[in-house]
Every structure is written in C-alpha cells, then in structure tokens.
Amino acid sequence: MKVDILASGSSGNCIALTAGNSTILVDAGIAKTKIEKRLMENGIEPGNILAIFVTHAHNDHVKGLPIAEKYHIPVYAGEEEWKSIKIVSEELRHSVYEHGFLLDPEGRNDWFIVEPFKTHHDAYDPRGYAVHTEEHKVSICLDTGRVDEDILAAMSGSDIYIIESNHDPVMVEHSDYPNSVKARIVSQVGHLSNMQTAEALVQLVQGRGEKIYLTHLSSNNNMPSLALMTTVRQLMKKGFKQDTHYEIEVF
Ligand SMILES: [Zn+2]
Numbered sequence: 001m002k003v004d005i006l007a008s009g010s011s012g013n014c015i016a017l018t019a020g021n022s023t024i025l026v027d028a029g030i031a032k033t034k035i036e037k038r039l040m041e042n043g044i045e046p047g048n049i050l051a052i053f054v055t056h057a058h059n060d061h062v063k064g065l066p067i068a069e070k071y072h073i074p075v076y077a078g079e080e081e082w083k084s085i086k087i088v089s090e091e092l093r094h095s096v097y098e099h100g101f102l103l104d105p106e107g108r109n110d111w112f113i114v115e116p117f118k119t120h121h122d123a124y125d126p127r128g129y130a131v132h133t134e135e136h137k138v139s140i141c142l143d144t145g146r147v148d149e150d151i152l153a154a155m156s157g158s159d160i161y162i163i164e165s166n167h168d169p170v171m172v173e174h175s176d177y178p179n180s181v182k183a184r185i186v187s188q189v190g191h192l193s194n195m196q197t198a199e200a201l202v203q204l205v206q207g208r209g210e211k212i213y214l215t216h217l218s219s220n221n222n223m224p225s226l227a228l229m230t231t232v233r234q235l236m237k238k239g240f241k242q243d244t245h246y247e248i249e250v251f
C-alpha cells in the first residue's frame with residue numbers, strides 16, 4: 001500500500017491510501033483544487049478514488065469535500081457526524097457503524113476492508129479508521145483527546161500507524177490562546193499531546209519494521225523535532241531503535 005500524506009495540520013488534513021489502481025482518501029480538509037493538484041503530483045488520478053472516509057466535520061478535515069461531487073465519490077462518516085456536514089449530496093452520503101466493510105471495485109483486484117473506531121473529540125461522532133488491504137494494515141487516528149483500550153485494540157497489529165502528535169502541553173500553557181481554547185486542546189475531547197501519542201505507540205509498536213507517521217502537529221504549540229524526539233525516546237525505553245525496529249516520519 002502506498003501512503004501519501006497530502007496535507008497535515010490545523011490548516012488541513014488529507015491522506016491518500018493506494019492499493020494497485022485504487023485509492024481511498026481519509027479526510028479532505030484542503031481546497032478541492034489543492035487535493036486534485038497533490039493527487040496528480042503523487043501519480044493518482046482523482047477518478048480512481050473509490051471513497052472518502054471522514055474522521056469528523058471540522059473544517060480542516062472536510063473543506064475539500066466538493067471533490068466528491070465533481071468525481072461522484074461516495075463519502076463515509078459516523079452516522080451522527082452528518083448533522084454537521086452539509087456539503088455532500090444525499091446520494092453520496094454513507095454512514096459507518098462499528099463493523100468493518102469491504103470496498104471491492106468491480107473488475108479490479110484492489111480491495112480494502114475498512115474498520116471504523118470511535119475517537120474522543122468535540123464532534124458528534126468522530127472516527128478513526130483501520131484499513132486492510134491484501135498486504136497491509138494501516139490505522140489512522142487523527143483528532144482525539146485520548147487513546148483508550150478500544151482504540152488500541154482497533155489499531156493493533158498495523159504495519160503503518162498514522163497518528164496525530166498535536167502539541168506540547170507546556171507550549172500550549174504559555175501560548176497567547178484564550179484560556180477556553182487552551183482548555184479545549186488539552187481536554188479529553190481535544191488533541192493528543194506528544195507524550196500521549198508516544199505512550200500509545202509504545203503499546204502498539206512491536207519492533208517489526210512498522211512505519212509511523214506523526215501528523216496534525218500544531219504550528220504554534222509544537223515543533224517537529226520535539227514530537228519526533230518524544231516518541232523516539234519512549235520507544236527506546238522499550239528497546240526499540242529508530243530505523244532498526246521501526247521507521248518514523250513527521251508531517
Ligand atoms: Zn477536530
């Protein structure tokens with residue numbers, strides 16, 4: 001499976017997962033034209049997108065959904081999350097529940113099994129997704145205030161982990177954000193700190209060459225080197241070395 005992080009961060013998130021000639025997107029949080037451009041740059045035809053899976057309805061995850069209308073792509077989101085997504089026409093809307101389901105395009109061997117799992121964020125019905133193909137399992141957990149046992153169970157055994165490493169709590173505390181915003185970010189329905197992400201990865205990574213993508217970093221309250229160092233250090237305590245037991249990239 002090919003992973004292309006087309007956008008990451010509070011200004012927009014969009015991830016493309018490609019198996020053979022078929023692609024699925026997780027979130028479409030940048031302008032439609034930017035998605036088209038970045039898909040083409042990565043050798044992906046927008047017409048080959050089978051489906052778009054939305055984590056939740058915040059603007060940095062749904063802004064580019066008009067791309068679904070243009071290419072007639074089905075869009076999946078938690079059932080309750082549709083209350084706040086208006087820009088997708090009725091015929092393209094699909095709800096995800098707890099069970100996984102198969103996407104199997106006719107006449108191709110490229111199939112995906114997608115298993116949604118609940119995340120903890122200030123939206124109606126936020127989700128993460130574990131995606132299986134013939135060769136790989138990739139799990140994607142973006143905006144969430146905490147990682148619980150159910151999330152760990154859904155993500156476990158992946159070859160590829162795409163997870164937010166949003167902020168450093170001390171930087172949030174010293175930022176000039178209003179107190180209400182600070183409180184929201186670090187709350188149980190806000191975002192993962194670097195340490196929360198690192199602790200989740202310590203539970204998940206087994207040292208068999210997994211690939212980690214740290215995403216959705218706050219531009220004001222984090223630094224790529226800090227996010228990277230936090231996870232690398234925690235995994236080191238478990239005896240796992242970067243590039244020997246796992247690979248890691250920060251977006
Ligand atoms: Zn959000």
Ligand SMILES: [Zn+2]
Pocket residue numbers: 009010013058060061143216
């Ligand atoms: Zn977000």
